[in-house]
Amino acid sequence: MARYIKQGTIRDGLGNVISGATVYVYLGGTTTAASVYAAVSGGTAVNSVETDTDGSFSFYVDTSDYDRDQSFKLVISKPGYTSQTWDYEYIILENIKDDVVANDGTSTTSAIAIFSDDLGKTIETSGVLIDASDNITGVTSMVVEGNLYLSDEGGEYISGDGTNLTIASSGILNLNSTGALVASHQAITDNHVLTVDQVGAADNDYAKFTANGIEGRSYTEVKQDLDLEIGIDVAAQTHASQHAVSGADTVFPAAPSADKYLMWDNDTGVLVWADAVGGGGAVQQYYGVSWNESADTYVRTGSTAGQPCGVTLADAFLPVQRRMRGCVVADDGTVNYYLCATDWTKKEDGTTASNLNGTDGQVMVEIPKFWYRYGYSGTTHTWEVSPVPLTGFKVHEMFMSGNTEKDYVYVGAYEASLYDVSAAKYVGQCHQTSVSAVFATSDDSITIATRTGWATALAVGQKLVITGTSNTTGQ
Secondary structure (H helix, E strand, C coil), X not given: CCEEEEEEECECCCCCECCCCEEEEEECCCCCECCEXXXXXXXXXXXXXXXXXXXXXXXXXXXXXXXXXXXXXXXXXXXXXXXXXXXXXXXXXXXHHHHCECCCCCECCEEEECCECCCCCECCCCCEEEECCCCEECCCCCCCCCCCCCECCCCCECCCCCCCEEECCCEEEEECCCCCEECCCCCCCCCCCCCECCCCCCCCCEEEEECCEEEEECHHHHHHHHCCCECCCECCCCCCCCCCXXXXXXXXXXXXXXXXXXXXXXXXXEEEEECCCCHHHCCCCCEEEEEECCCCEEEEEECCCCCCCCCCCCHHHCHHHHCCEEEEECCCCCEEEEECCCCCCEECCCCCECCCCCCCCEXXXXXXXXXXXXXXXXCEEEEEEXXXXXXXXXXXXXHEECCEECCEEEEECCCCCEEECCCCEEECCCCCCCCCEEEXXXXXXXXXXXXXXXXXXXXXXXXXXXXCCCCCCCC
């Protein structure tokens, strides 16, 4: 059996040697104390030594105690200094590597080579067996984290020395005089090493495998290599090369009658034409009406400026109103379902029948949040609304619940009325039952013929102008 030495010098972060520090020795990766010796022979086993005045330390490991592949951990400690830990130190293997060449210059039959990083630290599991022919044999795999440097006994990096590094039995790696990898097996096979197989390969090239390695391909060459055909290799995209506004197509609406701006309507999911008014031709996102109290005249403002008063404008002009929807709301405030925009006897799909008698919930109108402003100048009042927040506008008060803004409010779709169960009649409402009356379509009026029931307070022949519809349920 033999003993092998471990020696070193301990320094602080500034490079100063640390004397009197204790070097504790453990088995690698553990806290199990190791048995080491202070001398090359004899003595009692210890598990720590101290550094000398020059910061140096040394101890020996006996092969009768440990196999050559046993690793050790060194923990260096001294009060006032930060502890240092050197783990996975292969002390026996580090010494055996010196036996690769015998004292007489002849090669030994076998020895162990140890790889270390550029700081001199042993790389874990880096021991490999070298035979007399200088070939690495019996190695199926070796994993090294970090840079791996091969050097001769003089510390010079090995390159272009004419020797071969054999990896298992799969191929040979040769370094030329410039350190380039040559004469290696280049098959495109798992675990083989490939090199650049083109003189003109350049930065930003794309890589392409060849039989002997990798070559660079430019963007143009890649397109030529792929040779893609629209409709076969790549899905064809249907898109008109030009959209004429002389008539509507799948993208543009029909041509407008005047200068307009093309605007995306997020509610309907289509493009619409919008009026351009105001300075700089900006599309106004608000609209409203002004009333001159002196002349009793009205004009539209904002995006509806120039549009006639007294008529209902198209939905495209009224973004706040067109987003209002009829719905049936449960008692807990949630919307059970929405109603068809043109026929409330149907649900939103326009097919399924709705129930408006209260069984499914209250019939209401959902009003989306909007912003408004009011102005008064001279004798003119102006009221304007916007579906988005704008400078000078504020959210309408009905959307405020304390300090919290609500996105929607819900109001009853029908005016409420009181029904006197004991008297079996509606109270304070115009409810037609058996009263004799004449309906005139020419002026939308009802002429009272008798004064019974609800009409007792009216004179015979008096007319009531009506709007909307009326039936026996007061709806």
